[in-house]
Amino acid sequence: MTPALAFEGVSAGYSDEAIVRDLSCTIEDRSVTCLIGANGAGKSTLLKSAFGLVRHLGGRLIYRGEAIHELLPEARLQRGIALVPQGRCNFQDMTVRENLWLGAYTLARPAAEAAIGRRVAQFPMLGRKWNQLAGNLSGGEQQILEMSMALLVDPTLLLLDEPSLGLSPKTMNEVFAVIRALAASGVTVVMVEQNVHGALAISDRVIVLDLGQKIFEGPPTAVMADAHIRTAFLGAAP
Amino acid sequence: MNETGARPRRLELGIGAAAAALLYLLPTAGFSDYVMAVATSACAYCILAVGLNLVYGYTGLLSLGQVAFWGLGAYVAALAAVDLKWSIWAGVLVGGVIAGISGIAVAFSSLRLSRHAFAIVTLIFALLMQLIARDWSEVTRGPLGIPALPQPTLDLPGLGRFVFDTPARYYVLMLTLALASIVVVYSIVHSRIGRALVAIRDNEALAESQGMNTLHYKLLAVGVSAALAGLAGGLYVFHLSVVDPSIFDFAYTEATVIMVIVGGPGCFWAVIASSIGFSILPEALRVTDRVRYVLYGAILVAAMLVMPKGIGGLLQQRRIAAMRPRPGQGGT
Amino acid sequence: MELQYLLQLAANGIVIGSVYALLAIGLSLIFGILGVVNFAHGEFYMLGATATYALVALLGLDYWVSIVLVMLVAAAIGIALHDLFLKRIGRHEFERSMLLTLGLAMILQNGALAIWGADPKFVRVPALSGLISPFEVRIPLTRAAAFAAAIAGLFGLIYLLHRTRLGQAMRAVASNPTAASVVGIPANLIARATVAVGLAMCGLAGAALAPIYTVHPLMGTLFVFKAFAIVIIGGMGSLSGAAIVAFALGIVESTVGAYVSLSTTEGIVFAVMIAVLLFRPLGLFGRGLRV
Numbered sequence: 001m002t003p004a005l006a007f008e009g010v011s012a013g014y015s016d017e018a019i020v021r022d023l024s025c026t027i028e029d030r031s032v033t034c035l036i037g038a039n040g041a042g043k044s045t046l047l048k049s050a051f052g053l054v055r056h057l058g059g060r061l062i063y064r065g066e067a068i069h070e071l072l073p074e075a076r077l078q079r080g081i082a083l084v085p086q087g088r089c090n091f092q093d094m095t096v097r098e099n100l101w102l103g104a105y106t107l108a109r110p111a112a113e114a115a116i117g118r119r120v121a122q123f124p125m126l127g128r129k130w131n132q133l134a135g136n137l138s139g140g141e142q143q144i145l146e147m148s149m150a151l152l153v154d155p156t157l158l159l160l161d162e163p164s165l166g167l168s169p170k171t172m173n174e175v176f177a178v179i180r181a182l183a184a185s186g187v188t189v190v191m192v193e194q195n196v197h198g199a200l201a202i203s204d205r206v207i208v209l210d211l212g213q214k215i216f217e218g219p220p221t222a223v224m225a226d227a228h229i230r231t232a233f234l235g236a237a238p
Numbered sequence: 239m240n241e242t243g244a245r246p247r248r249l250e251l252g253i254g255a256a257a258a259a260l261l262y263l264l265p266t267a268g269f270s271d272y273v274m275a276v277a278t279s280a281c282a283y284c285i286l287a288v289g290l291n292l293v294y295g296y297t298g299l300l301s302l303g304q305v306a307f308w309g310l311g312a313y314v315a316a317l318a319a320v321d322l323k324w325s326i327w328a329g330v331l332v333g334g335v336i337a338g339i340s341g342i343a344v345a346f347s348s349l350r351l352s353r354h355a356f357a358i359v360t361l362i363f364a365l366l367m368q369l370i371a372r373d374w375s376e377v378t379r380g381p382l383g384i385p386a387l388p389q390p391t392l393d394l395p396g397l398g399r400f401v402f403d404t405p406a407r408y409y410v411l412m413l414t415l416a417l418a419s420i421v422v423v424y425s426i427v428h429s430r431i432g433r434a435l436v437a438i439r440d441n442e443a444l445a446e447s448q449g450m451n452t453l454h455y456k457l458l459a460v461g462v463s464a465a466l467a468g469l470a471g472g473l474y475v476f477h478l479s480v481v482d483p484s485i486f487d488f489a490y491t492e493a494t495v496i497m498v499i500v501g502g503p504g505c506f507w508a509v510i511a512s513s514i515g516f517s518i519l520p521e522a523l524r525v526t527d528r529v530r531y532v533l534y535g536a537i538l539v540a541a542m543l544v545m546p547k548g549i550g551g552l553l554q555q556r557r558i559a560a561m562r563p564r565p566g567q568g569g570t
Numbered sequence: 571m572e573l574q575y576l577l578q579l580a581a582n583g584i585v586i587g588s589v590y591a592l593l594a595i596g597l598s599l600i601f602g603i604l605g606v607v608n609f610a611h612g613e614f615y616m617l618g619a620t621a622t623y624a625l626v627a628l629l630g631l632d633y634w635v636s637i638v639l640v641m642l643v644a645a646a647i648g649i650a651l652h653d654l655f656l657k658r659i660g661r662h663e664f665e666r667s668m669l670l671t672l673g674l675a676m677i678l679q680n681g682a683l684a685i686w687g688a689d690p691k692f693v694r695v696p697a698l699s700g701l702i703s704p705f706e707v708r709i710p711l712t713r714a715a716a717f718a719a720a721i722a723g724l725f726g727l728i729y730l731l732h733r734t735r736l737g738q739a740m741r742a743v744a745s746n747p748t749a750a751s752v753v754g755i756p757a758n759l760i761a762r763a764t765v766a767v768g769l770a771m772c773g774l775a776g777a778a779l780a781p782i783y784t785v786h787p788l789m790g791t792l793f794v795f796k797a798f799a800i801v802i803i804g805g806m807g808s809l810s811g812a813a814i815v816a817f818a819l820g821i822v823e824s825t826v827g828a829y830v831s832l833s834t835t836e837g838i839v840f841a842v843m844i845a846v847l848l849f850r851p852l853g854l855f856g857r858g859l860r861v
């Protein structure tokens with residue numbers, strides 16, 4: 001089985017200085033990978049480098065056999081990679097309707113209409129808030145909106161940056177249920193999560209980052225078994 | 239950023255003092271009035287450039303209104319001498335103080351918003367000053383300005399009266415102010431305050447999170463540079479012997495900006511060198527002002543595209559690169 | 571009689587205001603989408619007027635055809651401006667953008683002076699030599715034509731921004747550049763199109779005013795400062811705010827300017843701008859985007 005995405009010695013950052021340094025790992029097709037690490041470890045930077053939002057400083061990024069590290073974000077989106085960035089990242093001063101249409105920006109009109117219809121059926125909240133400004137939705141609603149926008153293009157690789165950040169436990173469970181359903185339908189998922197226990201329950205693989213480098217990779221059970229990582233990142237007693 | 243050890247610092251000061259002494263001897267070399275007039279204007283530009291470097295190079299605030307403070311000082315000094323019959327020195331001093339205060343006022347009002355607002359407001363302030371100079375003719379005499387300004391004199395006890403009536407004598411005066419400005423700005427940027435300014439420029443949020451009142455530091459930088467510009471303008475008009483609204487011309491701003499950009503924002507000596515270079519250049523170039531400003535524009539564009547840190551910045555990078563261990567020689 | 575006179579002045583002001591609006595909106599668009607303050611905006615307006623002079627007075631082309639040609643050329647220059655210069659500047663390099671475009675303005679203005687000299691030139695359009703007099707207000711056809719052209723430009727912009735895919739993408743980038751990249755909007759192409767549109771508006775403004783004012787190399791300098799003032803007073807990022815302030819400025823200049831000197835009026839405009847910044851930092855109509 002070819003991996004969906006392979007980082008081959010990737011370095012990336014916001015200036016000449018590398019934040020993610022010389023990182024190699026492979027993401028298996030149809031798997032759910034969880035990235036964990038302390039604040040500022042470079043998790044978001046790694047996801048952004050996969051989507052092309054930060055400076056590529058070295059190494060290669062292979063997506064289904066094709067080198068993509070030179071491609072612009074829109075070209076990566078066209079190849080089936082979608083990103084939901086950390087924090088609120090939508091068009092605050094536009095309505096839900098406009099946000100969804102922008103989410104479907106790369107689709108032709110009929111396809112966009114159909115895709116939006118499917119998401120509104122899946123998340124009735126979107127229909128109820130159809131003409132409200134995105135900035136006036138609750139945090140959880142905005143998260144659902146942003147995930148819906150990313151899903152409009154039916155990505156095969158979804159990059160999720162802290163999808164449960166700031167959500168109530170109930171909404172958080174909803175979001176995790178959506179991610180599980182996506183994975184079951186064959187979407188490859190890479191997510192950054194602070195809520196490690198919830199995330200590990202639905203992950204096939206875990207990558208631990210520290211200071212921009214990979215310090216651990218393995219199945220969730222191995223992470224739980226590693227005393228050092230447990231204390232450092234999972235908040236468990238030694 | 240501009241950390242220099244104690245030894246280079248002493249060397250720097252030694253060279254500076256020697257250069258200053260040489261510059262004072264310049265009039266004795268028998269240069270023509272024309273050369274001395276160019277040297278006088280180089281001193282004035284040097285003050286403007288050093289002041290802008292303090293504000294833009296060290297603090298990161300782009301002021302496009304230094305010419306407003308320069309012109310304000312000029313008008314205040316001229317009016318004080320002509321209408322109020324003050325001594326020229328008092329007028330120049332008061333002009334500098336008023337320029338400094340107005341600089342702080344402009345900065346205070348705009349910096350509450352953003353550094354972007356600061357750039358635009360300083361620019362508009364300069365335009366406003368020019369319009370006032372042109373239009374408030376009861377005071378400023380309108381577009382024709384105030385002609386026949388007196389010449390500064392100095393009564394030295396025991397030595398008699400000294401009149402600054404030739405370009406060479408005026409040069410000594412301007413040079414003294416320029417050196418004083420250099421000393422003032424040098425001591426600011428090499429003090430704790432200077433480090434604070436650079437911290438603000440490089441990462442204002444971080445500086446603020448460390449409990450620094452960044453606004454105070456920014457106001458200080460703008461106030462000092464505006465006051466220096468005002469003093470320079472006040473002193474310079476008595477050399478011109480006339481002040482009119484063209485003293486606020488945007489071209490002065492453009493020239494000063496070029497000097498700082500090409501020298502390298504935040505590079506102390508490089509900016510001084512480039513201000514002198516660009517003051518002499520027009521005389522050596524022998525082209526019309528138009529063509530010269532086309533060249534200046536091209537230099538500015540090229541600098542922004544290929545070396546936003548200026549020549550000084552390039553040299554500094556080279557030096558840092560030379561100090562870095564080469565790959566394979568140990569270190570990571 | 572007095573009222574008649576005021577109406578006359580107001581009509582003149584509205585014409586000028588519509589052209590101010592074209593310039594200010596272009597400036598605001600470029601800032602909103604690229605984060606670039608285009609110091610050379612006024613010089614492109616000057617070039618538009620000069621090109622109109624060349625086409626109409628020297629080549630004898632039809633005025634309306636010339637306007638379209640000037641706009642097309644201006645848009646092409648906008649693409650070049652973006653690809654050669656503005657593309658290399660990051661969104662947050664505000665000072666760098668300002669200095670770079672200041673350099674361009676210096677080149678254009680002084681280059682124009684060196685090539686064409688400072689003598690004012692006149693564009694006469696024989697077809698527009700008459701007057702119309704609605705409600706006894708006498709409006710020269712040149713002014714009516716300028717107004718019609720500017721209004722067409724403004725409505726074209728509104729249509730572009732609110733009814734086309736390109737406009738939708740432009741608003742998205744202005745609203746949130748990261749989110750725009752995330753949904754696959756090609757930031758570079760949108761930026762290029764924005765500069766092209768902004769410069770086309772400069773060309774249109776220059777062409778519209780060429781038959782009214784004299785054409786000379788320094789005509790753009792004060793205009794760009796006024797456009798800055800309009801954009802700030804209207805609220806950076808608020809295009810409708812810029813339009814309203816532009817019309818207000820045109821009317822005030824024309825009416826007040828009839829009683830006090832023009833430079834006093836200009837002084838008042840700049841003073842108002844500083845006052846607005848002090849008391850309404852977001853501008854009169856701003857929504858949150860700052861200067």
Ligand SMILES: Nc1ncnc2c1ncn2[C@@H]1O[C@H](COP(=O)(O)OP(=O)(O)O)[C@@H](O)[C@H]1O
Pocket residue numbers: 014019037038039040041042043044045046
């Ligand atoms: N926009 C940015 N510009 C410059 N540096 C950034 C930016 N965003 C993050 N960084 C730096 O990159 C490092 C990693 O950040 P990030 O990838 O967001 O970490 P994480 O998501 O693991 O918390 C941090 O040191 C942070 O300061």
Ligand SMILES: [Mg+2]
Pocket residue numbers: 043044045086161
């Ligand atoms: Mg993060």
